Amino acid sequence: MRIDFLQYVIEFDTVDSTNQYLKHHYKTLPNCTIVKANYQTRGHGQFNRYWESNYKENLMFSLLIKKELPFPLSDISPIVVSAIINTLDELNINAYYQEPNDIYVGHHKIAGILIETKYDNQELEYMIIGIGLNVNQDEFETLNAISIKKLLKKECDLDKVFKRLLKHLSNNVLLVNLMNLGD
DSSP: OOOOTTSSEEEEEEESOHHHHHHHHGGGSOTTOEEEEEEESSOBOGGGOBOOOOTTTSEEEEEEEESSOSSOGGGHHHHHHHHHHHHHHHTTOOOEEETTTEEEETTEEEEEEEEEEEEETTEEEEEEEEEEEOOSOOOOSSTTBOOHHHHHTSOOOHHHHHHHHHHHHHHHHHHHHHHHTTO
16 A cells, blocks of 8 residues: 555644644544644654754654554554665665664764554554654754754755655555565
8 A cells, every 4th residue: 555645744834843733633634644844842852852953954744643554553663764764875874773763874863753652442543753854954952963964065955855755654654565465
């Protein structure tokens, strides 16, 4: 099953948090809705760690998956991690995954993933997958952060990087589903 993740994209100039927006509106939004923002006033990672990002310089978005998962729940982390690493690989950036939810280049963090779920009587209500990818930011308060721009020494088109990442997500879901057909 191929999924068109660009089918339902809500874009904000500024929002408190893309994950928070989806948590508050998941009941009225279709499955596979993406919320994307140019800036988050309260963007965060795991354990409410602050996610630093300048206005219109990085990718910040969240994906809503409701009840009917288009893939096995246990495959979500590899699907997302692989999509980010494949996107960076296309740009000739050698990245790796570091537990529990970060993507690094060398000793510098380039991306973070935040997966939040809600269950009702052991039935999944939703899964929200938040992704932050440093694309064009030059300066970071956090010394161990890096961006694509700093690595390539040139600015990247945010929309092209976003579409590449979604293409890899869609391909990974398709691949996982094909692999599970034999089960």
